[in-house]
Amino acid sequence: VKKVLLFGDIGIDDTVALIYARLNQEIEIVGLVADYGNVSREDAVSNIYYVMRLFNFPQGIPVILGAEVPLTGEQPTYYPEIHGERGLGPIIPNDDHELKIENFFEIVNIIERYKNDELTIVNIGRLTSLATMFILYKELMKHVKEFYIMGGAFWVPGNVTTVAEANFHGDPFAVNIVLTYAKNVTIIPLNATQKAIVTPGMVDYIDSFGQTKILKPLMEYYTRFYQERDPSLLGSPMHDALTLMAIMEPDMFIYESYPVTVVDKLEGPARGQSIAETRPYESINNGEKKHRIAFDIQYEKFFHHFLTIMTG
Ligand code: BDR
Numbered sequence: 573v574k575k576v577l578l579f580g581d582i583g584i585d586d587t588v589a590l591i592y593a594r595l596n597q598e599i600e601i602v603g604l605v606a607d608y609g610n611v612s613r614e615d616a617v618s619n620i621y622y623v624m625r626l627f628n629f630p631q632g633i634p635v636i637l638g639a640e641v642p643l644t645g646e647q648p649t650y651y652p653e654i655h656g657e658r659g660l661g662p663i664i665p666n667d668d669h670e671l672k673i674e675n676f677f678e679i680v681n682i683i684e685r686y687k688n689d690e691l692t693i694v695n696i697g698r699l700t701s702l703a704t705m706f707i708l709y710k711e712l713m714k715h716v717k718e719f720y721i722m723g724g725a726f727w728v729p730g731n732v733t734t735v736a737e738a739n740f741h742g743d744p745f746a747v748n749i750v751l752t753y754a755k756n757v758t759i760i761p762l763n764a765t766q767k768a769i770v771t772p773g774m775v776d777y778i779d780s781f782g783q784t785k786i787l788k789p790l791m792e793y794y795t796r797f798y799q800e801r802d803p804s805l806l807g808s809p810m811h812d813a814l815t816l817m818a819i820m821e822p823d824m825f826i827y828e829s830y831p832v833t834v835v836d837k838l839e840g841p842a843r844g845q846s847i848a849e850t851r852p853y854e855s856i857n858n859g860e861k862k863h864r865i866a867f868d869i870q871y872e873k874f875f876h877h878f879l880t881i882m883t884g
């Protein structure tokens with residue numbers, strides 16, 4: 573069983589990933605870090621508890637309040653048109669529960685607790701919290717066995733700009749820190765996740781087993797957004813669930829290794845601006861470090877595995 577500390581910005585496909593993790597006996601979630609991204613970190617906390625209650629997650633899994641803004645301090649953009657008003661599509665979780673929230677240091681406790689136990693960290697949101705762990709606890713982070721990161725678009729169109737994918741675009745500075753300091757990094761970019769399409773027919777089949785309750789309304793909301801944007805799509809991409817699959821299903825993926833660099837150059841102060849002198853931001857990842865990148869998946873393996881796990 574893989575012990576997983578999950579950093580997520582709990583929107584719809586993050587939620588499907590949580591349901592997948594709950595139904596997959598080979599994955600044990602040992603902590604959840606709620607980050608800004610698709611939704612605010614407060615909604616991410618609320619959605620985590622909504623799913624944990626609905627799917628009877630084991631008691632006592634720490635829910636940690638993660639980053640509220642990127643390292644630059646900018647106010648994030650949320651995406652209700654994709655993930656819904658609160659990140660659960662049409663579902664509005666009631667707020668009358670007292671939610672037990674741990675502070676950021678709980679992440680240190682979790683890594684200490686599992687340091688001889690091969691902890692896996694999976695990041696399915698922006699990388700701000702994970703980068704902060706490297707900034708504050710670089711040595712401790714060496715006890716983490718492996719990192720799986722959903723993000724990036726390598727020589728394929730992005731989904732927030734022509735080149736940028738949402739998780740990497742949300743905090744490019746954080747991406748560079750993680751890619752520079754983390755070891756055993758597997759990146760699951762849009763190249764792979766855009767092929768992990770779940771169709772309405774697949775959702776109906778899974779729904780007919782009656783174990784995944786909110787999957788259908790979530791996927792109808794999420795798929796409507798994708799199909800309105802591209803009517804040729806037969807369904808919608810399971811970016812985050814696919815990333816969790818990479819932990820235990822290596823032969824579903826086609827990997828190549830490259831040195832990955834995210835370069836985000838700050839322009840110098842514009843004429844007449846009174847801001848302090850800035851300096852060009854050089855990529856600290858000097859291209860030495862190679863990371864494993866999934867450039868493709870074997871769709872039939874994804875199809876079969878997703879249906880098998882989700883129908884319990
Ligand atoms: C990533 O951004 C979010 O929209 C999804 O949850 C996924 O983690 C895809 O670019």
Ligand code: CA
Nearest residue numbers: 581586696697
């Ligand atoms: Ca996500």
